[in-house]
Amino acid sequence: MRVTIRLFARLRDLAGSGELVRDVPGPATVQSVWRVLVSEMPALSDYERAMSVAVNADYARMSAPVSDGDEVAFLPPVSGG
Amino acid sequence: MAVPLVAVGPGELDLKALTEAVASSGSGDGAVTAFSGLVRDHNQGRRVEFLVYEAYEALAVRTLQRIVDEAHTAWPDTRVAVHHRIGRLEIGEASIIIVAVSAHRANAFAACRYTIERVKQIVPIWKHEHFAGGDVWLEGAVADPEDEAARQTAYKIACA
Numbered sequence: 001m002r003v004t005i006r007l008f009a010r011l012r013d014l015a016g017s018g019e020l021v022r023d024v025p026g027p028a029t030v031q032s033v034w035r036v037l038v039s040e041m042p043a044l045s046d047y048e049r050a051m052s053v054a055v056n057a058d059y060a061r062m063s064a065p066v067s068d069g070d071e072v073a074f075l076p077p078v079s080g081g
Numbered sequence: 082m083a084v085p086l087v088a089v090g091p092g093e094l095d096l097k098a099l100t101e102a103v104a105s106s107g108s109g110d111g112a113v114t115a116f117s118g119l120v121r122d123h124n125q126g127r128r129v130e131f132l133v134y135e136a137y138e139a140l141a142v143r144t145l146q147r148i149v150d151e152a153h154t155a156w157p158d159t160r161v162a163v164h165h166r167i168g169r170l171e172i173g174e175a176s177i178i179i180v181a182v183s184a185h186r187a188n189a190f191a192a193c194r195y196t197i198e199r200v201k202q203i204v205p206i207w208k209h210e211h212f213a214g215g216d217v218w219l220e221g222a223v224a225d226p227e228d229e230a231a232r233q234t235a236y237k238i239a240c241a
Contacts, residue, residue, distance in 0.1 A: 008137055009207035010218040052205070052224040057139035059226055073137055073205075077220035080134070080141075080165060080206030081118050081177055081197060 001026045001068035003033055009076045011051070014043050028066040030055065034074065050077055086161075087145040089136050089206070091168040094175045103162035103180050112186040114193040118177040120170045124219075127212035134167040134176060137205040141165065147226060148199040152181070152192040155236065159183035159192045165206060195239035202231050 005020040012018040015037075024036050030053045038045045053060050054073040066072055084095075084102035096115055104113055120132050145163050152161045163179045170176055179196045183189035200206075203226045208219040225231065 006137065008205065009135055009209070010220070012135075013218070050220075050223050054137070054140055054205075057137070057143065059140070059144075059224070073140070075137065075205050075224060076207065076218070077222055078201070078203070078205055078224045079208045079219035079221040080136070080204045081201045 001028065003028070003066055003069070004071045005033065005037060006071060006073040008073070011044060011047060011074055011076050015041055024066075026068070029062065030060055030064050030066060030072055031062040033066055033072045034062065037074070044074075047074070047076060051075055052078075086163075087142060087149055088164045089138050089141045089145070089167060090164075091166065094164050094166050094178045096175075096178050096180070099162050099164055099178055100180045103160055104182050109158075109184055110182050111184050112182070112189040114181050114186070114189040116177075116179040116193050116197055117175045118197065120172050120174050120176060122172045124210060124212070127210070127214075129172065130211045130213060131169055131171050132176070133169050133209040133211070134165075135207050135209065136165070136167045138167075140205050144204045144224075144226065145200070148196055148203070151199065151232070152195050155195065156183065156188040156192050158185065159188045161192050161196050163196055163200070165200070165204070167206065191239040195235055198235035198238050199232070202228075202235060 052075040149161045181189045181192040202222045203224040
């Protein structure tokens with residue numbers, strides 16, 4: 001199945017792109033999508049301890065299921081205001 | 082066009098328009114408080130030249146709405162509106178404006194303070210600081226809207 005991965009701020013800089021489309025094996029979770037990403041870009045792995053995730057622009061957990069066509073976002077610690 | 086009560090976008094922020102948008106609806110209102118966050122020329126010993134704000138816009142708008150709803154639950158006689166700017170901002174420009182309207186001043190002040198504290202905790206927006214000699218992404222809180230302890234911290238600061 002195919003998912004769109006969104007990356008922001010320093011994660012986006014590290015990956016060199018803010019939006020990636022990847023095929024991942026189903027059934028998938030946010031965690032398994034993250035593993036696909038990190039296997040391709042090991043430099044991102046440090047963020048696993050300090051990031052938030054979202055599925056289809058709603059905050060989610062690493063264990064949340066991911067379906068074909070979903071948008072999965074990985075968010076570094078925030079600094080708005 | 083009606084001014085939305087929550088928004089994220091690149092346009093210059095308009096405190097007067099936002100105040101009118103949130104204050105217009107009730108003759109029971111007794112207090113209006115406003116907060117503007119400005120781009121400062123220094124941060125952690127660095128001379129800041131400008132900031133570039135980035136957002137996950139769809140989730141940022143949703144999360145601002147959540148915060149406004151939380152504030153209304155905590156202070157039922159109070160309404161809050163908040164706009165956050167993104168893109169390149171120069172020193173002295175406003176990055177965020179918040180207006181709280183209430184029957185009573187204590188709740189208007191508290192709701193305003195609560196909103197900025199929660200923005201810093203959970204809204205997916207990031208500052209890219211450009212300073213004399215380099216640039217750095219600022220990283221604050223790991224956003225978790227379900228973290229009740231963080232919400233309580235914001236509430237206690239608001240009511241201090």
